[in-house]
Every structure is written in structure tokens, then in C-alpha cells.
Amino acid sequence: MQILLNEVQYYKNFDELARDVLEMAKESMPDRLIYLTSLTKQQQIILKLSESHPDIRIHEGMEIEVNETVCNRIDFVNNTPLVLEDMSLETNLDNLRAALVAANINSYLGIPIILSNGDTFGTLCAVHTDAMIINKKCVTMLQRIAKLFSYYLDLERLAYRDSLTGLYNRQFLYKYFEEISTTGGALLFLDLDGFKKINDLYGHDTGDLVLREVALRLESFVQTHHGFAVRLGGDEFIVNLVDISNREDIRALADMLLSRLSSWDTQLEAFNLSVSIGIVLYPPEENNNLKVLLKNADNALYRAKANGKNSYQFF
Structure with a gap:
């Protein structure tokens, strides 16, 4: 990466x-x-x-x-x-x-x-x-x-990478919003659907393999779109899309993520492993408070899961 x-x-x-x-x-x-x-x-x-x-x-x-x-x-x-x-x-x-x-x-x-x-x-x-x-x-x-x-x-x-997946970690995300971010964008809060069942049945080693595969797919995604991916912890991830504000464009990208993270081999297919996404937009040239953005994105994520999972919601 x-x-x-x-x-x-x-x-x-x-x-x-x-x-x-x-x-x-x-x-x-x-x-x-x-x-x-x-x-x-x-x-x-x-x-x-x-x-x-x-x-x-x-x-x-x-x-x-x-x-x-x-x-x-x-x-x-x-x-x-x-x-x-x-x-x-x-x-x-x-x-x-x-x-x-x-x-x-x-x-x-x-x-x-x-x-x-x-x-x-x-x-x-x-x-x-x-x-x-x-x-x-x-x-x-x-x-x-x-x-x-x-x-x-x-x-x-x-110091700025998640040891399991190699994605950026929470510390980098906070540093980015405190010291770098000057353009607007969209924060996508991702949570895997069905991941707990995989850990419970197959163990954490298999769960870790799934998380690494998710990380590879997210890394591939952000390399073709302007942004970066973060693992917050557990099966929670952030995709930060930079300099994008058009909702239709963001919807198209969110649909791509849903597709990428819902297609698995036959063993995982039985668990209906997918992803739910909460999306929050933030404006450029402002002191965007990451804690507030994460809270709002988490709120949207909760609604996405309540609506049947494998979907996304805007805050």
C-alpha cells in the first residue's frame, strides 16, 4: 500500500x-x-x-x-x-x-x-x-x-498504519483533519454485516483474513478515486473521499463499494457478508470537527443497518 x-x-x-x-x-x-x-x-x-x-x-x-x-x-x-x-x-x-x-x-x-x-x-x-x-x-x-x-x-x-490490514489508522485520520484537510469531501463510515458470525464459527484467524481482504478491496477503490481508507478498529472502516460534494457522484461511489464488499466465495456467501455505510459531507476551508463528523456518519450508518443492511444512508 x-x-x-x-x-x-x-x-x-x-x-x-x-x-x-x-x-x-x-x-x-x-x-x-x-x-x-x-x-x-x-x-x-x-x-x-x-x-x-x-x-x-x-x-x-x-x-x-x-x-x-x-x-x-x-x-x-x-x-x-x-x-x-x-x-x-x-x-x-x-x-x-x-x-x-x-x-x-x-x-x-x-x-x-x-x-x-x-x-x-x-x-x-x-x-x-x-x-x-x-x-x-x-x-x-x-x-x-x-x-x-x-x-x-x-x-x-x-505510527499511522493499522498493524493487521496496513490501512491508515485512527491517529492518521485525526491528524489529517487537524492539520491537512482544506478541501471538502465525504466521510463514509463502513461496518461489515455478518462479520460476527464468521468470527464465532470459524475463529479470529479467519476473521482476520476477511478483514485483510476488505482492506485490499478498499485500497484498490481509493487508488482509483481521490481519497484514502482507514481501519477504525474491529470491522469498522472509513473511506474519506476528498474534494467531492455532488450527491449523485457519491451515490455512484457508494454503490460501487456495496458491490465490491458483497461478493465473496461460497464459504462466506452463506453468511451474507456485506457492508452498511453511513455518509456525511463536509465543506472546504472550515474547521471540520472529526468527532462530530464521525458521530453524524455513525448515526447515518445506524439507519442504514436498520433499513436492512447492505445499503447506505446520508446524514
Whole structure:
């Protein structure tokens, strides 16, 4: 599950650690511009640069469509660095040629930053305007630095992730509304129907498997819609949809969630496992009190369950 850029700003000493990483990498490759990125399925974000470079046209906070980046060519599955000493000779980069010329980059080293659970965080990169030899010892050193940085990321993300499902937890949700949320949206409070029977009959191990599967389906859902998913605890989840206020659009998304969480294999089908959803809208640029929003969404959820479950209600 991908790390939101919003999450990173909560990490203790992230800026300081990022600077240390870049300085250590710079000692190995002093003639290169070194930078850290984060990657999602849609974008690459330039997080930190070792220094501003007058001839290389990338900057902190820069967002690039992931298909237009060299970093997207890294083998993240096998955690293998990408070494391109003279990018002008790489015919497989022809579709990126205009972007490379615009950035004025012709030598590239990209080190994947992989978390302990196999998720991709981003890259540690070293670039130059000219074709340059890339020493194997330098590659190994940057790999070690990236690995140490991934250990730090693992420790920090534990504070904002649910240990069972990997979704965001209640602490992240509160932080988001206290410190980040400036756009309006919709808070969807989800509660599984029939889950208690599964725990009672098959035990908590099977129940945990169901919760993980629900989390995967919610994560897939929010990756294609602007928002994030949270496990509050037990079989209660939150889907926060950002910058959406049209009720018809929200109804369509709620219908999608009902469909995704009501189709199961034959063993679970007998329990009529489904989901009930309470929905509350909140306006932009206001101090939205999360406790009030959750209370209102829970009220709507109660009415959805009272109306026969496997349904949703607006507050």
C-alpha cells in the first residue's frame, strides 16, 4: 500500500533524515545531483534535492506523471538499481527524450527504496548533465544508504498504519483533519454485516483474513478515486473521499463499494457478508470537527443497518 505524501510530513525528523541521506550519497558521488523521490501509480514527486543545480531543471515538490519518468523503468520487484551512463544512447528511452532534454539529464543512477513489506516508497537518484561512468562501489554505497532510509520509513509508518490490514489508522485520520484537510469531501463510515458470525464459527484467524481482504478491496477503490481508507478498529472502516460534494457522484461511489464488499466465495456467501455505510459531507476551508463528523456518519450508518443492511444512508 502506497505512502501518501500527506503521511510523510508527520514523520519525526523526516527533513533532517532526508538531508543526511543526501549528504551521505553526495560523499560517494560528489559531482552528481542527488535527490529523493516518492512514487505512486500516478505520479513521481521530487521530495528533496542535495542542492539546487543551475543546469538541471528539476526542483523540490515537482510532480511528474509516472509514465514520463526514468524512475518508472527501475525493477522494483527485484530491487535492482537502474544504471544509465549515457542516456543519449538508450533507444528504449526515446519516448522520454523530450523530457530528458528539458531536464538536461544524460547520466542517471536510480536506487529503489523498498519497505520491509515489499511496498515501494520511491527512489534515491544521482544524475549529471553529461554522460558519466558510474562506479559499482558507488552503486553499492547508495543501495546501503537507501536500505537504511527504508528502515527509518518502516518505523515511522507504523505510527499511522493499522498493524493487521496496513490501512491508515485512527491517529492518521485525526491528524489529517487537524492539520491537512482544506478541501471538502465525504466521510463514509463502513461496518461489515455478518462479520460476527464468521468470527464465532470459524475463529479470529479467519476473521482476520476477511478483514485483510476488505482492506485490499478498499485500497484498490481509493487508488482509483481521490481519497484514502482507514481501519477504525474491529470491522469498522472509513473511506474519506476528498474534494467531492455532488450527491449523485457519491451515490455512484457508494454503490460501487456495496458491490465490491458483497461478493465473496461460497464459504462466506452463506453468511451474507456485506457492508452498511453511513455518509456525511463536509465543506472546504472550515474547521471540520472529526468527532462530530464521525458521530453524524455513525448515526447515518445506524439507519442504514436498520433499513436492512447492505445499503447506505446520508446524514
